[in-house]
Amino acid sequence: MNDKKTRNQYYSGKFEKQLQKYPGLQSKMTPIPDTGEKTYQGNDKLLHKKALVTGGDSGIGRAAAIAYAREGADIAISYHPDEEQDAQEVKTIVEKAGRSCILLPGDLREEGFAKKMVKRAVEALGGLDILVLNAGIQQYQFDIQNLTSKQLRDTFEVNVFSVVYAIQEALQYLDEGDSIILTSSIQGVKPSAHLVDYAMTKSCLISLTKSLAAQLGSKGIRINAVAPGPIWTALQISGGQPQDSIPEFGQKQPLKRAGQPAELASVYVLLASDEASYITGQVYGVTGGAPIN
Numbered sequence: 636m637n638d639k640k641t642r643n644q645y646y647s648g649k650f651e652k653q654l655q656k657y658p659g660l661q662s663k664m665t666p667i668p669d670t671g672e673k674t675y676q677g678n679d680k681l682l683h684k685k686a687l688v689t690g691g692d693s694g695i696g697r698a699a700a701i702a703y704a705r706e707g708a709d710i711a712i713s714y715h716p717d718e719e720q721d722a723q724e725v726k727t728i729v730e731k732a733g734r735s736c737i738l739l740p741g742d743l744r745e746e747g748f749a750k751k752m753v754k755r756a757v758e759a760l761g762g763l764d765i766l767v768l769n770a771g772i773q774q775y776q777f778d779i780q781n782l783t784s785k786q787l788r789d790t791f792e793v794n795v796f797s798v799v800y801a802i803q804e805a806l807q808y809l810d811e812g813d814s815i816i817l818t819s820s821i822q823g824v825k826p827s828a829h830l831v832d833y834a835m836t837k838s839c840l841i842s843l844t845k846s847l848a849a850q851l852g853s854k855g856i857r858i859n860a861v862a863p864g865p866i867w868t869a870l871q872i873s874g875g876q877p878q879d880s881i882p883e884f885g886q887k888q889p890l891k892r893a894g895q896p897a898e899l900a901s902v903y904v905l906l907a908s909d910e911a912s913y914i915t916g917q918v919y920g921v922t923g924g925a926p927i928n
């Protein structure tokens with residue numbers, strides 16, 4: 636049974652090359668990433684909680700948003716304005732679960748949007764208990780000499796600065812028992828040669844998780860990070876990897892395949908739930924077997 640789930644329940648083959656313009660739409664991918672629409676079953680683990688998930692339109696954020704809604708939470712998702720189509724799909728799925736879904740389009744590279752996004756989520760949801768800062772940009776670049784200042788700034792704006800601004804705004808509303816979850820990466824501990832700027836930002840998130848766990852512990856607010864390995868999402872086919880790496884994407888992991896976003900949902904649920912009452916300052920690897928420490 637276990638073996639079936641580990642090796643065969645999810646797509647384990649090679650991928651077709653496919654290139655989309657950043658940030659990409661998962662509805663246009665082949666195969667479409669599995670974000671748990673057909674499989675995730677809730678059990679009231681987050682009943683009546685209110686969650687904001689950045690990048691909740693697609694990929695890992697979408698898998699978390701769908702799981703949270705089915706666990707009983709109301710949801711706000713932020714996303715890039717070009718991703719309206721994916722976001723509308725999530726809204727339909729969340730509403731089918733009997734929960735509300737607030738849509739917050741905006742570009743996290745713009746100074747000010749992160750704070751506005753949190754404020755709007757709090758107003759629309761009537762509070763905030765779970766903050767998942769998951770949005771991310773990854774654009775590969777083999778030679779550091781070709782890393783433009785614009786790319787360097789964009790990567791840090793989205794992956795690090797917006798996270799800090801969102802937390803600053805959210806702390807006015809978070810209380811004892813509430814949870815912040817950051818999506819870091821295995822790149823934060825094992826950086827690849829072609830992901831210099833991206834990998835740096837994911838290390839920043841691990842550092843931030845540890846310093847803020849220490850700072851927020853006395854308030855009873857928990858913060859943890861998830862470090863995914865290779866997961867089949869729009870980020871990878873919209874500049875995240877060179878096209879030549881797409882067919883073999885994930886095949887070098889011990890489990891010999893890429894992961895699907897749905898396979899991360901239960902970790903995001905655990906870290907958000909009251910069951911994680913003594914878990915803070917940690918980094919959870921979901922990598923298909925590659926060690927993260």
Ligand code: NAD
Pocket residue numbers: 658659661689690691692693694695696713714715718741742743744769770771772773793818819820821822862863864865866867868869870871896
């Ligand atoms: P994804 O493309 O489905 O999700 C990333 C989301 O980030 C986008 O949907 C978009 O809404 C948001 N985003 C990107 N740029 C933005 C901008 N300028 N303004 C507003 N929103 C913006 O891909 P994903 O892989 O699910 O990514 C989610 C997180 O997981 C990212 O932080 C990524 O770095 C991280 N991650 C992914 C992998 C992987 O292999 N896919 C591995 C490790 C970490």
Ligand code: MG
Pocket residue numbers: 658659660661690692693694714718721869
């Ligand atoms: Mg998207």
